[in-house]
Structures are given as structure tokens and as C-alpha cells.
Amino acid sequence: MSSALDRKEKKFQVQFMMHIAMFMAVLAGSVVMNETNDLSIISKGFLATSPVVPMVFMLRLIISHYRSMDEYIQRVMGESLLWAVGVVGCVAMAYGLLAEMVEVPTFSPAFMLPAIAVVFGIAQFIQLKDETHEE
Amino acid sequence: MKNRLRVLRAENGWSQADLAERLGVSRQAVNAIETGKHDPSLNLAFAIADTFGERIEELFLHKG
Numbered sequence: 001m002s003s004a005l006d007r008k009e010k011k012f013q014v015q016f017m018m019h020i021a022m023f024m025a026v027l028a029g030s031v032v033m034n035e036t037n038d039l040s041i042i043s044k045g046f047l048a049t050s051p052v053v054p055m056v057f058m059l060r061l062i063i064s065h066y067r068s069m070d071e072y073i074q075r076v077m078g079e080s081l082l083w084a085v086g087v088v089g090c091v092a093m094a095y096g097l098l099a100e101m102v103e104v105p106t107f108s109p110a111f112m113l114p115a116i117a118v119v120f121g122i123a124q125f126i127q128l129k130d131e132t133h134e135e
Numbered sequence: 136m137k138n139r140l141r142v143l144r145a146e147n148g149w150s151q152a153d154l155a156e157r158l159g160v161s162r163q164a165v166n167a168i169e170t171g172k173h174d175p176s177l178n179l180a181f182a183i184a185d186t187f188g189e190r191i192e193e194l195f196l197h198k199g
Binding site: 071072131 | 166
């Protein structure tokens with residue numbers, strides 16, 4: 001990767017980690033506040049959904065990073081996202097259909113986004129694995 | 136689409152990273168274009184041609 005892109009990538013990684021830290025802080029804060037206070041339903045609802053706010057900021061950061069990437073990396077990221085959404089969507093649909101007929105453990109929909117992120121990372125790794133070394 | 140990118144790069148003694156730096160793209164993008172995995176946009180194709188001082192049709196050959 002060229003040095004300008006390398007600097008951009010490092011800056012993105014730092015900002016990304018800051019957003020993750022912000023998410024963890026808000027999540028921890030909301031759990032602690034919920035367990036230590038007797039709150040109204042509205043306050044509980046606000047607290048429960050508050051970790052989504054840093055995730056929205058993270059989404060903005062990722063979209064901004066995507067726009068700064070070159071056309072090939074954009075293509076790889078786009079295809080990886082399609083794989084991630086497709087695989088997680090199909091698995092979720094299969095599990096949902098299975099749950100209609102068989103007794104299966106329930107999973108929180110909160111795990112959908114992390115699952116998409118993991119499959120996205122794997123898909124991106126697979127697509128770029130042949131291009132790690134210069135030919 | 137075939138191209139003479141690797142040959143011209145070798146003639147200039149540039150690595151993929153050197154060419155990527157000049158074009159402002161990732162090394163992976165240069166590699167993908169060289170290996171035919173990715174056809175560059177018109178903008179990038181012109182930038183590549185300018186970098187080598189070649190005409191775009193002398194650099195990229197349509198297979199037909």
C-alpha cells in the first residue's frame with residue numbers, strides 16, 4: 001500500500017478503536033446504571049438502546065473510509081459486504097424457519113451486527129489473501 | 136482486458152508499491168490490474184497511461 005494510503009489506513013484504525021472504546025464505555029455505563037438504579041420504563045429503554053449511538057458514529061466513519069479507498073478495494077469491500085449480509089441473512093432465516101418446527105435456543109438479534117462484521121472480515125481476508133505478496 | 140502494465144513497470148524498475156504510490160492507489164489494486172482480476176476505471180486507466188507516457192490503447196488491449 002502506498003504511504004499516503006498507509007497513513008490514511010492507520011488514522012482510520014486509530015479512529016475505529018476509539019469508536020470501539022466509546023461503544024464499550026456506553027455499553028458498560030448503561031448496564032451499570034440499569035443495575036444500580038430503579039429506573040422508569042422510558043429510562044430503561046433509552047439506556048438499553050444507547051450503545052447503538054456510538055455504532056451509528058462508527059458506521060459514518062466506515063462509510064467515510066470506504067469513500068476514500070481506491071476502486072479495487074471498494075470492489076473487494078462491496079463484495080465482502082454482500083457475502084456477509086447474504087451469509088448471516090441466510091443463516092438467520094434458516095434458524096428462524098427451524099425454530100418454527102423444532103425447539104432451539106433463542107439468540108438475541110443484537111448479535112446480528114457483530115456476526116456480519118466477522119463474516120465481512122473473513123470474506124475480505126479470503127478475497128485479498130492472494131495479493132499479500134508482490135508478484 | 137489484457138495489459139502491458141507488468142512489462143512497463145519492469146522496464147522502469149518500479150515495484151508494485153512504487154507504481155501504487157505514483158497512482159495514489161493500493162498495491163493490491165496494481166496487482167489486481169496486472170493479473171487481470173480487475174479492469175481499471177477510465178480515470179485510473181488514463182492515469183496509468185500518463186504515468187508511463189503511453190497512449191491508453193497501447194497499454195490496454197481488449198481481448199474481443
